[in-house]
Amino acid sequence: MTKxxxxxxxxxxxxxxxxxxxxxxxxxxxGDDLRRRxxxxxxxxxxxxxxxxxxxxxxxxxHITADPLELAADPRSDVVVELMGGVDKAxxxxxAALVRGASVVTANKALxxxxxxxxxxxxxxxxxxxxxxxxxxxxxxxxxxLRESFVGDHITKVLGIVNGTTNYILTQMTEFGLDxxxxxxxxxxxxxxxxxxxxxxxxxxxxxxxxxxxxLAFHTDVDIAEVSVEGxxxxxxxxIEAAQAMGFVIKLLAVAEIADASGVxxxxxxxxxxxxxxxxxxxxxxxxxxxxxxxxxxxxxYGRGAGGAPTASAVVGDLVTAARNIATGSRGFAVxxxxxxSTLPLGCARTRYYVNLHVADEPGVLATVATVFAANGVSxxxxxxxxxxxxxSLVVRTHEASDAALAHTVSQLRxxxxxxxxxxxxxxxxxx
Amino acid sequence: MTKxxxxxxxxxxxxxxxxxxxxxxxxxxxGDDLRRRxxxxxxxxxxxxxxxxxxxxxxxxxHITADPLELAADPRSDVVVELMGGVDKAxxxxxAALVRGASVVTANKALxxxxxxxxxxxxxxxxxxxxxxxxxxxxxxxxxxLRESFVGDHITKVLGIVNGTTNYILTQMTEFGLDxxxxxxxxxxxxxxxxxxxxxxxxxxxxxxxxxxxxLAFHTDVDIAEVSVEGxxxxxxxxIEAAQAMGFVIKLLAVAEIADASGVxxxxxxxxxxxxxxxxxxxxxxxxxxxxxxxxxxxxxYGRGAGGAPTASAVVGDLVTAARNIATGSRGFAVxxxxxxSTLPLGCARTRYYVNLHVADEPGVLATVATVFAANGVSxxxxxxxxxxxxxSLVVRTHEASDAALAHTVSQLRxxxxxxxxxxxxxxxxxx
Numbered sequence: 001m002t003k004x005x006x007x008x009x010x011x012x013x014x015x016x017x018x019x020x021x022x023x024x025x026x027x028x029x030x031g032d033d034l035r036r037r038x039x040x041x042x043x044x045x046x047x048x049x050x051x052x053x054x055x056x057x058x059x060x061x062x063h064i065t066a067d068p069l070e071l072a073a074d075p076r077s078d079v080v081v082e083l084m085g086g087v088d089k090a091x092x093x094x095x096a097a098l099v100r101g102a103s104v105v106t107a108n109k110a111l112x113x114x115x116x117x118x119x120x121x122x123x124x125x126x127x128x129x130x131x132x133x134x135x136x137x138x139x140x141x142x143x144x145x146l147r148e149s150f151v152g153d154h155i156t157k158v159l160g161i162v163n164g165t166t167n168y169i170l171t172q173m174t175e176f177g178l179d180x181x182x183x184x185x186x187x188x189x190x191x192x193x194x195x196x197x198x199x200x201x202x203x204x205x206x207x208x209x210x211x212x213x214x215x216l217a218f219h220t221d222v223d224i225a226e227v228s229v230e231g232x233x234x235x236x237x238x239x240i241e242a243a244q245a246m247g248f249v250i251k252l253l254a255v256a257e258i259a260d261a262s263g264v265x266x267x268x269x270x271x272x273x274x275x276x277x278x279x280x281x282x283x284x285x286x287x288x289x290x291x292x293x294x295x296x297x298x299x300x301x302y303g304r305g306a307g308g309a310p311t312a313s314a315v316v317g318d319l320v321t322a323a324r325n326i327a328t329g330s331r332g333f334a335v336x337x338x339x340x341x342s343t344l345p346l347g348c349a350r351t352r353y354y355v356n357l358h359v360a361d362e363p364g365v366l367a368t369v370a371t372v373f374a375a376n377g378v379s380x381x382x383x384x385x386x387x388x389x390x391x392x393s394l395v396v397r398t399h400e401a402s403d404a405a406l407a408h409t410v411s412q413l414r415x416x417x418x419x420x421x422x423x424x425x426x427x428x429x430x431x432x
Numbered sequence: 433m434t435k436x437x438x439x440x441x442x443x444x445x446x447x448x449x450x451x452x453x454x455x456x457x458x459x460x461x462x463g464d465d466l467r468r469r470x471x472x473x474x475x476x477x478x479x480x481x482x483x484x485x486x487x488x489x490x491x492x493x494x495h496i497t498a499d500p501l502e503l504a505a506d507p508r509s510d511v512v513v514e515l516m517g518g519v520d521k522a523x524x525x526x527x528a529a530l531v532r533g534a535s536v537v538t539a540n541k542a543l544x545x546x547x548x549x550x551x552x553x554x555x556x557x558x559x560x561x562x563x564x565x566x567x568x569x570x571x572x573x574x575x576x577x578l579r580e581s582f583v584g585d586h587i588t589k590v591l592g593i594v595n596g597t598t599n600y601i602l603t604q605m606t607e608f609g610l611d612x613x614x615x616x617x618x619x620x621x622x623x624x625x626x627x628x629x630x631x632x633x634x635x636x637x638x639x640x641x642x643x644x645x646x647x648l649a650f651h652t653d654v655d656i657a658e659v660s661v662e663g664x665x666x667x668x669x670x671x672i673e674a675a676q677a678m679g680f681v682i683k684l685l686a687v688a689e690i691a692d693a694s695g696v697x698x699x700x701x702x703x704x705x706x707x708x709x710x711x712x713x714x715x716x717x718x719x720x721x722x723x724x725x726x727x728x729x730x731x732x733x734y735g736r737g738a739g740g741a742p743t744a745s746a747v748v749g750d751l752v753t754a755a756r757n758i759a760t761g762s763r764g765f766a767v768x769x770x771x772x773x774s775t776l777p778l779g780c781a782r783t784r785y786y787v788n789l790h791v792a793d794e795p796g797v798l799a800t801v802a803t804v805f806a807a808n809g810v811s812x813x814x815x816x817x818x819x820x821x822x823x824x825s826l827v828v829r830t831h832e833a834s835d836a837a838l839a840h841t842v843s844q845l846r847x848x849x850x851x852x853x854x855x856x857x858x859x860x861x862x863x864x
Contacts, residue, residue: 026584026727036770037583133581139728141581145573149565151469152458152748278734281713288732295458295745296571299735300720302710303728313727316584330762338468 008043009323010076012102014068014093015083016049018308019107019134021058023081023315028060037320039327046071048084072096079322081315082106087114098122098130103322107134107311113208117221120335129322129332134314136209137162137287140303141317146216146291147333153293155217157257159429160289161282162209164305165193165200166232166252170270171283174240174249180233192285202231203268206254213289214256214266219339222256222266228346230269239270239424242356242395246384248272249280253429255349263344270426272354277430278302290430347404352381352431354397355410356424361392365418369394372416376409377401391420397428440475441755442508444534446500446525447515448481450740451539451566453490455513455747460492469752471759478503480516504528511754513747514538519546530554530562535754539566539743545640549653552767561757561764563750568641569594569719571742572735573749578648578723579765585725587649589689591861592721593714594641596737597632598664598684600624602702603715606672606681612665624717634663635700638686645721646688646698651771654688654698660778662701671702671856674788674827678816680704681712685861687781695776702858704786709862710734779836784813784863786829787842788856793824797850801826804848808841809833823852829860 011027013020027034027042035041047059048068056064065071068089072080073096080097082104084090090111097104098119106112112119112132123130133143137160146155161167165187172183184201187193199205207227214222232252243250253271258264273280278300282288287305292298304310325331359365366385373380379399386393398406413419443459445452459466459474467473479491480500488496497503500521504512505528512529514536516522522543529536530551538544544551544564555562565575569592578587593599597619604615616633619625631637639659646654664684675682685703690696705712710732714720719737724730736742757763791797798817805812811831818825830838845851 022727030584034584037765139585139725140731141573141577144581145576148753149573149576149749150745151752152462152466153571153745276713276715278710278713281708281710283708293571293745295454295741295748297736297739297742299572299733301731301733303731307729309727310729313582313585313725316727317581320583321580324765325762328762330757330760333469333756 005040008041009038009078009326010043010045011079011081011319012046012071012074012077013044013081013083014048014072015085016047016056016059017083019311019315020047020083022308022312023083024062025058026312026316034320038323040323042323045077046074068093069096073100075100077102078326079103079105079319081319082108083315087111091115094119095122098126098128101126101128103129103326105315105318105322106132107315108132109135109208109212113211113224116212116215117337124334127331129325131318131322131332133318134311136212137289137301138303138305138307139310139313140287140289140301142289142301143212143216146213147335150291150293150296153295155291155293157255157292158213158217158289159253159255160213161251161279161287162254162289162305163200163206163252164285164287165197167282167287168192168285169201170232170235170250170252173235173237174244177237179237180235201233203229203252206252206268210254210256210266210268213254214264215337216335217256217291218258218264218341219337220264220341221337222264222343226266226343228267228269232270235270239426242424243272246395247275249275250426251279255429257349259344259348259350263342263348265344265346265349267346267349272426272428273430279430347402347407349403350400351403351406352398352400352428353406353410354395354424354426354428355413355422357394357396357413358391358420358423359394360418360420361387361390362418365392366394368416368418369396369413372412373398373409376405376412378405378409437472440473441470441758442475442477442510443513443751444478444503444506444509445476445513445515446480446504447517448479448488448491449515451743451747452479452515454740454744455515456494457490458744458748466752470755472755474755477509478506500525501528505532507532509534510758511535511537511751513751514540515747519543523547526551527554530558530560533558533560535561535758537747537750537754538564539747540564541567541640541644545643545656548644548647549769556766559763561754563754563764565750566743566746568644569721569733570735570737570739571745572719572721572733574721574733575644575648578645579767582723582725582728585727587723587725589687589724590645590649590721591685591687592645593683593711593719594686594721594737595632595638595684596717596719597625597629599714599719600717601633602664602667602682602684605667605669606676609669611669612667633665635661635684638684638700642686642688642698642700645686646696647769648767649688649723650690650696650773651769652696652773653769654696654775658698658775660699660701664702667702671858674856675704678827679707681707682858683711687861689781691776691780691782695774695780697776697778697781699778699781704858704860705862711862779834779839781835782832783835783838784830784832784860785838785842786827786856786858786860787845787854789826789828789845790823790852790855791826792850792852793819793822794850797824798826800848800850801828801845804844805830805841808837808844810837810841
C-alpha cells in the first residue's frame with residue numbers, strides 16, 4: 001500500500017441516521033482541516049443505509065448501499081464507522097471490519113458493553129484500532145483520558161451521571177416539584193425520553209455505560225449481568241423533599257469501584273449527593289463523570305450527554321485518531337482485561353445509607369433502632385427525630401459500612417415492632 | 433536500535449523536587465504495570481539535581497548528576513522529563529533533548545507559554561514528541577483532549593479557573609467574608625499561595641495557561657504580551673456581596689475565544705459568573721475549564737489544579753504516551769499554528785458588563801445614564817436602583833456588546849455630573 005500523503009484514508013459509514021449523516025457531512029465539509037490533522041485526506045467510499053430509495057442530498061455523490069455487512073467486509077475501506085445500533089447485526093459488521101484489519105469507530109454502547117473485550121482482542125490480533133468515545137457521555141472526552149491520561153496513575157472509583165433522560169426527570173422533580181409520571185411525560189414531549197423509556201428509567205442504559213467505564217478504569221472485564229441495577233421509577237417527591245431538607249439532591253449514579261484487592265463492584269442506583277458536590281449541579285440532560293485516582297485526586301468531566309451533534313463530534317474525533325494511526329503506521333492503546341479482577345456482589349461495596357423510618361412515637365424507640373445499627377457494626381452519622389402525632393419520623397444517615405451490613409440492618413429494622421414502616425432507603429455518595 | 437520488547441525505553445529526569453522525586457518513585461514502584469501499558473520497560477538512566485550531596489534514598493541507585501544540560505544532551509536516554517522550572521535554562525535543556533530526537537515531557541507552563549511553538553517545531557523536525565499535560569490544571573486531562581478529542585470539531589471558546597491560589601482566596605472571601613489581605617495571608621499559611629504571591633494574584637500565571645489553551649484550541653500562536661490581564665488585588669468584599677445579591681459569584685477567569693474570522697482574544701480578569709453555572713461551584717484550590725465547541729457544545733473539565741501528586745500523575749501519563757510512541761515507532765499529534773489567526777485587543781471581545789454606580793438621588797438620573805448606554809449601542813439587561821439618602825445606587829447589567837463599546841460607556845458615565853462614582857465594573861460570563 002502506498003503511504004504517500006496524497007493517498008486517502010478510506011472510510012465506510014454504516015448507518016445514516018442523524019449521527020451518521022452528520023459525520024459524513026463533516027467529513028465532506030471540513031476536508032482540508034481534517035487532512036491537515038491526519039496528514040492524509042479522508043475519503044468516504046460508501047454509506048450503508050436502511051432505505052436506498054430515499055433521496056439523501058446531504059451525502060453528496062457517495063456510494064450508497066443497503067448491505068452493511070458487505071460494505072464492512074469490502075477491503076476498499078481502511079476505517080469502518082458503525083452507527084447502525086443494535087447488538088447482533090452490528091457485531092457481525094464490526095467483526096467483518098476488524099478481521100480484515102480495518103479499524104472501527106462506533107458509538108454503540110450496547111454492543112461495546114456486551115462484546116467489547118472480545119472485539120478489542122480481535123482488533124489487537126488484526127492490527128486494527130477500536131474507538132467508541134461517543135458510546136458514553138456524548139462528546140465529553142472521557143474514554144480517551146481513561147485509556148491514555150491516567151496510565152501512570154491508579155483509578156479507585158468512577159462515579160457518574162451518564163444518562164441524560166433520568167437526570168432530566170430528576171431535575172424537573174427537584175426544581176419544579178413535578179411527580180415522576182409528569183416529569184417523564186414532559187421529557188418524552190421534549191425528546192429527552194423515548195416512547196418506551198424502560199432502558200433509561202430502569203437504569204439499564206447507565207449499566208451498559210458503567211460496564212464500559214469499569215473496564216477502561218480497572219483493566220478488567222465486567223459482565224453487565226453482574227451489575228447491580230436500580231432505576232428511578234420508585235423515586236418519589238417525598239424522597240426528593242426529604243433529601244433537600246438534609247441538603248442533598250437525588251441523582252441516578254453509575255458507580256464502579258475497586259472494592260478489595262481482587263474485585264470491583266459496579267452498581268447503578270438513585271443516590272443522595274450533597275448539594276455542595278459538583279455532581280449536584282449537573283442539571284437537565286447533562287452528564288458528568290467523576291474519576292478518583294490515587295495521585296490525581298478527583299477529576300470531573302462534564303457536558304452534553306447525548307444528541308446527534310455531540311455524538312458526531314466524538315465519532316469524528318475518533319475517526320481522525322484512527323485515520324492518523326493508519327497514516328503514521330501506528331496504533332492506539334490496547335484495551336486488555338489484564339488485571340483480571342472479579343466482579344463482586346453489591347454487598348461488598350462500602351457505602352453510606354440514608355434511612356427514613358416511621359416509628360411509634362414512644363420513649364426508647366431511638367435506643368432500639370440504634371441498637372440494631374450497632375449490632376450490625378454500622379456507625380450512625382446523623383439522626384433527626386420529628387414527632388408527628390402518634391407516629392414519629394426518624395431519619396438516620398450512616399457512616400461508611402459494607403452494603404451487606406447496611407442492607408441487613410434495614411431488613412432487621414423492618415421487623416422491629418416499633419418501626420411502622422421504612423419510608424425511604426437510599427445510598428449516599430460524595431460526602432467527605 | 434533493537435526494538436525487542438525487552439529493551440527499555442530510557443528516561444532522564446531533570447529536577448528532583450516534589451514532582452520529580454514522585455515521578456521517579458512511581459516509575460520504580462509501578463514498573464510492571466507501566467511496562468504492560470508501554471510494551472517495553474521504562475528505565476531511569478539519570479536524574480539531575482541541584483545538590484548532589486543530599487542523600488536521596490527515594491531515587492534508589494539511579495545515576496545522579498548536577499549537570500542538567502549534559503544529561504539532556506546525553507544520547508543514552510530516549511525521553512527527557514524536564515521538571516527544573518524557570519525559562520532560559522529549561523529552554524536549553526529541552527532544546528538539547530529535542531535536537532537529538534529525544535522526546536520531552538515537562539510541566540513547565542512558563543517555558544511552554546514563552547517558547548512552545550518553537551519547541552513544537554523543533555520536536556516535529558526531529559521526530560520527537562513534546563507533552564506538557566501537567567503545565568495546565570494539574571492532573572486534569574485537558575490538553576490531550578484539546579489536542580486529540582476535538583479534532584473533528586470547531587472550538588469557539590475556552591473559559592476557565594486555572595489558578596488555584598486566586599480561586600482559594602476568592603472562595604474564602606465569598607464564603608466567610610474575609611477581606612482580600614486576610615484571605616491571602618490564610619492561603620499563604622496553608623501553602624496555597626507563595627511568600628511572593630504576585631504571579632498568582634496579578635493574573636500572570638493564569639495568562640501563561642491561557643496562552644497554552646488558546647494555542648491548542650485555535651491552532652494559532654499567541655504571545656503572552658498580547659493577553660489582557662487583570663488580577664484579583666482590587667476585588668473587594670463589597671464587590672463580592674453585590675455579586676451575591678444578584679445571584680453571581682466572582683471568579684478569576686482565563687478566557688480565550690474566536691472574536692472574528694481572523695482573530696482571537698485572550699484575557700484574564702475577575703468575572704461575574706451566575707451561581708447556577710458549573711464554574712460557580714468550583715471552590716478552593718480546584719480548577720475547571722469550560723470548552724465550547726460547535727458540535728460538542730459545552731464540555732467542562734474539573735479537578736485539583738496543582739500539587740505534587742496530581743502533577744506527577746500528569747507527567748507519568750505523558751511519559752507513558754511518549755514511551756509508547758517510541759515503542760511502536762509512532763508519534764503524537766503535532767501542534768502547529770496553521771490557522772494563523774491574529775491576537776486582537778480586548779476591545780474586540782464581545783462580552784457583558786456589570787456596572788455599579790453611585791448617583792445623585794434625583795429624578796431623571798436613570799434616563800441620563802440609559803442614554804449613555806444607548807448612545808454607545810449597548811443594550812441594558814437589568815437595572816436596579818436603590819435610594820440611600822442623598823445618593824442612590826444604580827446597578828446595571830448589559831447584554832452582549834464589544835468590550836470597546838462597554839469600556840467607552842463606562843468612561844462616559846464617569847464624566848456625567850449625576851454620577852458621583854463608579855463603584856464597580858466587572859465583565860460577566862456564563863449567562864445564557
